[in-house]
Amino acid sequence: MNYKRSLSGIKPTGNIHLGNYLGAVQGFVNLQAQKEIKNFYFIADYHALNSTPDPKNLRRLTLDMFKSLIALGLDPDISTIFIQSDVPEHTELCWLLTGLTPVGLMERSHAYKDIISHEKNPNMGLLSYPILQAADILMYDPHFVPVGADQKQHIEITRDLAEKFNRIYGDTFVVPEPMIQESVAIIPGTDGTKMSKSKNNIIEIFGSEKEIKKQVMSITTDSTPLEEPKEFETCAIYNIYKFLATPSELQEMQDNYKNGNYGYGHAKIRLYEKILEYFADARRTLQDLDNNEDEVSALIKKGAHKAREYAHPKINQVRKAMGLGELNA
Numbered sequence: 422m423n424y425k426r427s428l429s430g431i432k433p434t435g436n437i438h439l440g441n442y443l444g445a446v447q448g449f450v451n452l453q454a455q456k457e458i459k460n461f462y463f464i465a466d467y468h469a470l471n472s473t474p475d476p477k478n479l480r481r482l483t484l485d486m487f488k489s490l491i492a493l494g495l496d497p498d499i500s501t502i503f504i505q506s507d508v509p510e511h512t513e514l515c516w517l518l519t520g521l522t523p524v525g526l527m528e529r530s531h532a533y534k535d536i537i538s539h540e541k542n543p544n545m546g547l548l549s550y551p552i553l554q555a556a557d558i559l560m561y562d563p564h565f566v567p568v569g570a571d572q573k574q575h576i577e578i579t580r581d582l583a584e585k586f587n588r589i590y591g592d593t594f595v596v597p598e599p600m601i602q603e604s605v606a607i608i609p610g611t612d613g614t615k616m617s618k619s620k621n622n623i624i625e626i627f628g629s630e631k632e633i634k635k636q637v638m639s640i641t642t643d644s645t646p647l648e649e650p651k652e653f654e655t656c657a658i659y660n661i662y663k664f665l666a667t668p669s670e671l672q673e674m675q676d677n678y679k680n681g682n683y684g685y686g687h688a689k690i691r692l693y694e695k696i697l698e699y700f701a702d703a704r705r706t707l708q709d710l711d712n713n714e715d716e717v718s719a720l721i722k723k724g725a726h727k728a729r730e731y732a733h734p735k736i737n738q739v740r741k742a743m744g745l746g747e748l749n750a
């Protein structure tokens with residue numbers, strides 16, 4: 422069979438949230454069902470180092486993210502699921518691409534501009550972040566990179582670097598396409614802006630019931646009185662609910678908003694119940710994994726082994742193309 426490859430990564434900088442699931446992981450799980458696609462998904466722990474996390478915390482978040490992806494439906498028998506730092510070839514390829522990357526291109530990246538708007542003394546990792554991301558991607562020659570809309574520019578940079586490399590050193594990398602599910606492009610957080618681990622606005626998938634309830638109840642709403650009809654299109658509660666609810670449940674919430682005598686508190690409780698119902702199986706699977714450290718360690722090893730089977734020959738191909746010696750396995 423003529424396989425296509427898909428690859429994506431997720432940073433272990435906090436607990437997995439609804440935005441990560443709806444904007445990214447759900448798409449990974451759907452791709453996995455397509456037999457003609459080979460999937461690579463990884464936890465980007467090297468990337469997380471830019472925010473200088475506490476070492477113990479980083480390791481815990483990395484393992485939690487690994488388990489979360491499996492609990493949400495990624496299957497280690499079908500996909501290659503691995504931890505980035507188990508494949509040190511990523512950092513080497515990053516260096517090999519650094520000499521091809523204009524400083525100006527990095528300085529113009531939206532993510533970097535965003536960082537320097539509030540960080541006076543940014544580290545080099547934040548500036549060269551897109552080069553490591555390009556290395557993560559190009560290493561596995563994926564045809565698609567399923568990501569949220571915020572990652573579009575990083576994929577464009579990756580494409581530019583792949584094209585430049587191929588022009589200078591000969592055809593080496595597949596030039597990947599971003600795969601963005603426009604319908605779920607940006608999931609709002611509890612404050613109405615993009616839900617993100619780095620902001621205090623997430624709704625977790627694997628938090629305790631109490632935590633999830635607290636997060637849902639903190640969603641910002643306007644002050645329309647209980648009796649009055651409300652706009653559902655602009656309401657963050659509805660805009661999250663719509664991705665989890667069935668069409669008839671959605672119609673019911675729309676009618677409740679339109680009819681009045683339905684408060685935002687009612688809608689929040691409905692959303693909270695829906696989240697627990699939607700993720701009930703995943704939450705159970707995560708608990709099983711939490712109780713089975715040996716199984717998790719074996720899955721991590723298996724993922725690293727499968728990833729390196731691809732990464733090792735690839736790095737040798739790149740070394741050779743650039744005039745460096747090849748490494749033995």
Ligand code: ADP
Pocket residue numbers: 430431432433434440441442443444445446567568569570571572605606607608609610615616617618619
């Ligand atoms: P975060 O912004 O929470 O740190 P990451 O940067 O690790 O999340 O993103 C992991 C994946 O989840 C990426 O593909 C990203 O585009 C997607 N993602 C993150 N937040 C959202 C959101 N609010 N809506 C849609 N997709 C999101």
Ligand code: TRP
Pocket residue numbers: 428429430431432465468553554557558566568572575
């Ligand atoms: N930068 C991505 C994010 O913030 C995470 C990431 C790292 C990634 N390497 C990647 C995504 C490679 C896709 C492909 O979400």
